[in-house]
Amino acid sequence: MAHNAECPDCGNMRALFNQCPHCGSVNFPILSSDTIELNIKQDGPYVEEALERLTDYLRKSLEVGIKAIVLIHGYGSSGEGGRIKWAIHDALENNRYSDRVDEYHFGEDVAFGSESYHALLKRRPGLKRYLKRFKEGNADMTVLLLGSQARSA
Ligand SMILES: [Zn+2]
Numbered sequence: 001m002a003h004n005a006e007c008p009d010c011g012n013m014r015a016l017f018n019q020c021p022h023c024g025s026v027n028f029p030i031l032s033s034d035t036i037e038l039n040i041k042q043d044g045p046y047v048e049e050a051l052e053r054l055t056d057y058l059r060k061s062l063e064v065g066i067k068a069i070v071l072i073h074g075y076g077s078s079g080e081g082g083r084i085k086w087a088i089h090d091a092l093e094n095n096r097y098s099d100r101v102d103e104y105h106f107g108e109d110v111a112f113g114s115e116s117y118h119a120l121l122k123r124r125p126g127l128k129r130y131l132k133r134f135k136e137g138n139a140d141m142t143v144l145l146l147g148s149q150a151r152s153a
């Protein structure tokens with residue numbers, strides 16, 4: 001499931017970073033919060049594609065003032081979903097996105113109802129409506145907190 005938002009030009013719902021399928025607009029959709037959910041594995045990209053896409057999404061997100069991203073990357077020990085997850089974990093731990101991502105929390109580390117989960121929500125209440133659907137376990141997502149140290153390009 002992709003994150004959808006209202007098209008600023010025709011008012012239809014559309015995916016965040018793509019051209020509007022209804023009117024062709026490339027203007028950024030209207031957001032009701034500074035938190036979004038992004039599904040990086042949606043159309044089955046290869047690992048390197050997914051990592052590059054994330055770079056692009058992070059840049060665009062910062063441009064429009066997004067503060068937190070619930071990144072859906074899939075999971076599993078085999079298959080492309082699993083590879084994307086580990087590649088993203090690896091990239092984060094090796095500071096590939098550190099100029100844009102202030103903090104990251106792997107889903108496993110902020111299990112629903114845990115102390116770390118509540119601590120995170122206290123700081124970013126906007127995450128609640130996204131995280132509550134991960135009650136059954138959230139190994140397929142990572143929470144990214146963006147920006148106070150973002151470069152003003
Ligand atoms: Zn439109």
